[in-house]
Structure formats: structure tokens, C-alpha cells
Amino acid sequence: MPTSSPAATSGPSHGRFNPLGLAHLSQNLRGALEDRPKVSLTGLQPFAGAGLYALYYRGDLPIYQRLSETDVPLYVGKAEAGNSSYGDPPNEQKPKLYDRIDKHRTSISEAQNLSASDFDVRYVVLDDVWIVLGERALLRSYSPVLWNTLLTGFGSNTPGRARTNPRSFWDTLHPGRPRAANNLCNRLLTRDEVETRVQEGISVSLMTFGPARDEALASLRRRKYQSVWSLPRKTDKDKRIVVHRPAAFLEENTAFGIHVEPDAWRATDTLAGVVGESIIDEADAGDDEGGDD
Template identity: 50%
Template sequence: MPTSPDDATSSLFDPLGLDLLGRNLREEMNGRPRVPLDEVKPFPGAGLYALYYKGDLSVYKDLKGLDTPIYVGKASASDSSYGDPPNMTERKLFGRIRDHRNSIKQADNLDPTHFDVRFLNLDDIWIVLGERALLRAYSPVLWNTVMTGFGGNSPGRGRRNARSVWDSIHPGRKRAAPLLCNRNYSYAEMKKLISDGIDISLMEAGEERDKKLKEFRNRPAQIIWEEAQGSGPGPKPVLVFRENAFVEENSRFGFDLSSLEWKLADAPKQTTAEAAALDAAQA
């Protein structure tokens, strides 16, 4: 309770604040039934959804049996340039869930039976804000931030693309087959990153959790490789900062380095975990 006018001003109630919205959406989402991912039937509408892991991979053992999602996503209804109401008869939300189910099917060590899904139909006005609120409520949501690559589009042309953390932990998708190893993490470093991310997501909300999350985001990562700068068409030579990790990681995926132009660079470069995730998402 505010005890002075200054306290009252500093604690103004925001009915649309992300914290309150996140708490409401979290409670509403947790009240929805968890449906086995392989049993989801077509349904109309748009909104939010959350995937929950229930398989036996050791890297996710601390998430099994909990109501902490491994991925949060959204599907908006079709927009109209004239401001018309969205067509809520289209199966936008189901289509997004189906696409993710197909990605999971391609992974060598995953199966749709390893997952449940909850979904929440919403008006378009709440969908983007709602996704942000859920991500904040459960942060760091593993497959959204720590293990980028699951929900992204297929890599485009331009700069040389790297294998995402998701495709490094879950090889098998055809789209990842021609890619070099991850730019920033070895397999052992990825497992450590995942373990620490899960630990933080299971902490009680508060100052200590916020502190750990900030430290996690700012944790330095030693870059393994990057594409050399230059103009002109075609791929550029690859600069390698950590030779052992570069060779071992590409060997793990059967990538033939003899077909690649690469050379050792002088010293490892650093980035942060958050910057590495943003870089991967933008790529």
C-alpha cells in the first residue's frame, strides 16, 4: 500500500502493463489443457501457443513434467490494408503448430510424441503484446532465446549461414545439412548454456532471478568463425578463430572442410550470449 503521495505516484497501476498482462496470460494459458502435439486437430483462429517437453533427452531433464514451456509462439490473423476485421475462420494458429510439428519430425533425436501444446485464441490486437508478455514471464524461454533456429525461416542467400544452436543439438533437418557449424559455441558450450538457461527459468521471480538473467545475457562467447569481409558475389573465405572447435564441430555433422576456403585468424573474438542469439535470429 502507498504510504505517501510520492509512493502513490511511483506505483501507478497500469492495467495493460507487461508484468500484469504476462501474469494474466500465464494463468489463462496454464488453465488450458495440454494436448499431445501429435494429436492436435485442425481448428480455426489465431493467437498464442506454448510447447512443453516431456521426452527423455538428458539436456532437458529438468523441464520434464513442469509447466515451463520450451517454446512460445504466435500466429496472427490475416491483415487488411483497409482495416477490416481479421478473418478468424482461417487456421492460422493450427498452421503454425503443424509447421513446428513437421520440424520436430525431421530431427534425429526428437518426435512429436515428446511434446504437449497449449494454445489460446485471441483477437489480433493482443497477440504481439501477449507473446512478448509470455516470453518475459517465462524468460529465458529455451527455444526462443538460448536455442535460436527452431522457429526461424529457412536460411536465405547472402552471407554464409551457420548452423543454429537448435540444429546443432537436434540435427536432421534438411535445411541445415549444407551449413557450417555454429559460429559461437561448441557442443559442450551449448549444453552448458542450455543447463544454465533452464536453471534461471525455474527460479522464483524477483531481484535475484533478474540479476542472474542479466548476467546470462551478458555472458561472453568466444567466436569460432566468421566470414571474411569483401565485396562481390559468391561466398567469401572463412576466418577461423578456434581451430579445434571448428574442425570438431564440422566433423560431427559430416561437413567436408576440404571443399571450403578457410584460414586461421590471429585471436578469438568475443560476443555476448544475447548478441549471438540476435545474430543467429537475424541470419
């Protein structure tokens, strides 16, 4: 597992010292979080307040086996106390942080190949002023956080129920949530390709912080993929789904129990489907690096 954080590996600097800079904040918040005991996700009891949290896996699912005995989180998130349009202070007695974690417990329990009993959580109750910046700092400290950046969709809000909504990467690897039951396969990757992406991300997560790790992560993020399918452009007269990899499209949807009528899609030049991660549609990715809002 990583032996130090990005802040600890930074070279000497002769500029002004900023005690609230992201590097120092990352180091302090990571230390504060890791000083907290891990609590079983199934045993977590309601508590008041808002703040930050991290989820850890300790089960025996092969894809996450290398993380199960580490302090590398699968997901980092936040819950804010909320703001008043009149400038009144937020109600810090509401269980905002607990409610957010409990929502994730439900998602994990709905997945066919996960169990909430295989997860632990750490959390830190904070004032709202620190929460957004603090989440960014933790994501930087642990980067890449698997379910925030590479297997996205876990913490995103429930999307609309349009027939052409794609499954997120997370729902592709962990099917079972009712919200995704009728969604088409992921637009960009097949399940096997998602698994490969996850394994590569875990390998980066376990590297020592430094230039080699930074380059490995940058290389993974620059990777280009051949889209499975896409929506038609606004200027297209033919409004059917555009399929770039027909065999994968049919196989993936069949595996999820989704029947797509033959006249609902059309095959096209596969070269049109080559995209890089930087331009993945948000609907494909689910939530962004900032976790859920």
C-alpha cells in the same frame, strides 16, 4: 520450478494503476494459458483462429529432464490472423494458429533426437489486437524461454542456402532438419558449449522469481564467448572464411558430415573472435525473443 511470476513479486507502487500494463497482462495471459489443458502435439486436430501457444517437453532426453515434469514451456509463439491493406477485418476462420503449431511439429519430427510424441501444447485463441503484446507478455512471464532466447533458431524462417550459412543453436543441438543439412557449424559455440548454455538456462528457469534469479539471467546473457568462425569483413581482400578456433571448426563440421576444403578458410588471431551475446549476428541466433513472425 518458479513459484511466482514477475508481476507477483513486484514491490508496492504508488503510481497510476494500468490494467493493460505488461506486468498485469503477463499475469493474466499466463493464467489463461495455464487454465487450458495440455494437448499432445501428435494428437492436435485442426481448428480455426489465431493466437498464442506454448510447447512443453515431457520426454526422457537427459538435457531437458528437469523440465519434463514442470509447467515451464520450451517455446512460446504466436500466429496472427493477418491484416488487409484495405482495412478489412481478418478472416478468423483460417487455421493460422494450428498451421503454425503444425509447422513446429514437422521441425521436431525431423530432428534426430526429438519426437513430436514427447511434446504437449497449450494454446489461446485471441483477437489480433492482443497477439503481439500477448506474446511479449508471456515471454516476460516465463523468461528465459529456452527455445526463444538461449537455444534460438527453432522458429525462424528458412534461411537462404548459401554455403556459408551457419547452423542455429537449435540445429546444433537437434540436427536433422533438411533446411540445415548443408550448413556449416554454428559460428559462436560448439555443441558441448551449447549444451552447457542450455543447462545453465534451465537452472535459471527453475529458480524462484526475484533478484537472485534476475542476476543469474543477466549474468548468463552477459557471457562472452570465443567465436569459432566468422565471415570476412567487406574490406578484407581475402574473402575466405575466418576461423578463430581451427580445431573446433574442423571437429564440429566433421561431426555434422560437412567437408570444408582447406583452401576455403584461413586461421586468424583468436582474440578477434571474442564477442558478447548482445552482438551475436542474427544468422547465428536464428529467431529473437519474439519467436517467429
